[in-house]
Amino acid sequence: MLLVVGCLLGLTLIGGVAIAQRSSGGHSAAVEPGNVAASPMEQTSPLPVDPPAKPTPSGGASASSGTKPVTVPVSGPGTFTTAKASGKVVGTGGPLRRYQVQVEDGSGVSAEQAADDIQTILSDPRSWAAHGKGRFQLVTGNADVTIKIATPRNTDKLCASVGDTGGELNCEVAGGVIVNLKRWVTGSPQYDGPPAEYRHLIINHEIGHLIGYHRHMACPGAGKLAPVMMQQIKGLDGCKSNAWPFTASGTFVSGPSVP
Incomplete structure (x- = not known):
């Protein structure tokens, strides 16, 4: 979902990974914010609820929140504010990845709040970090990974090297x-x-790609939890939506690998 163009994915929490073709698990060159052409901020009317036209990357979905439509900028200046926030190392094992969180200017989202949300997600007992898949630390500089929250149009530009996000997906x-x-x-x-809960899926899905889960997974069976590495935005195929790689009891939620 979730650049990985993954099924959803992806906590504003951590930033960065490389993958050439999300479907093949290759790696691509990093996309720098300076490559995003500046464009005036545009406001959309209430977003329609429709599936992504080309769900090549990682998850995302469209729509409104509750009964009141939500207005989201379609594009922005392509400049980002880095969250002035830092935290302790979370995780029980694996390589340490220092991440910073950046939010596009004019998006209406607080960089500090986004960083706090992502840190909370990575610290959850159902997360990758809690099960030895890696350690993570929120920093303001000298980061190994950058997690950017960008407007749909600039997301497409930043993700172009790894796939078509179609204004809908993450990568x-x-x-x-x-x-x-x-x-x-x-x-x-x-x-x-x-x-707010879907953000958990975004972060966990994209971080999953980052730590080595390059292939997507499919539903393991009707009524079962969907793997976090499943492109849930494309449909659940009988599974129950799930935003975490592990259950509360520590069981990894897996499914058949998608070629």
Whole structure:
């Protein structure tokens, strides 16, 4: 989802990874913010609920929040504010990845709040970090990974080297994760929960790509939990939506590998 162009994905939390073709698990060059052409901020009317036209990358979904439509900027200046926030190392094992969180200017999202949300996600006992898959630390500089929250149009530009996000999806690129503002704010119609919970799926999916889960997974069976590495925005195939790689009891939620 979730640059990795993954099924959803992806906590504004951590930033960065590389993958050439999300489907093949290759790696691509990092996309720098300076490569994003500046454009005036545009406001959309209430976002329609429709599936992504080309769900090549990682997850995202469109729509409105609750009964009140949400207005999200379609594009912005392509400049980002880095969260002035730092935290302790979380995780029980694996390589340490220092990440910083950046939010596109004019998006209406606080960089500090986004960083706090992502740190909370990575610190959860159901997360990758809690099960020895890696250690993570929120920093303001000298980061190994950059997690950017960008407007849909600039997400497409930043993710172009790894796939077509179609204004709907998130991705993982060399050195970071790109989170589509639309997905961060409105969530996904495929996810049974509020947009705030869908953010967990975004972050966990894209971080999963970052730590080595390059292939997507499919539903393991009707009524079972969907793997976090499944492109849930494209449909659940009988599974129950799920935003975490592990259950509360520590069981890894897996499924058949998608070629």
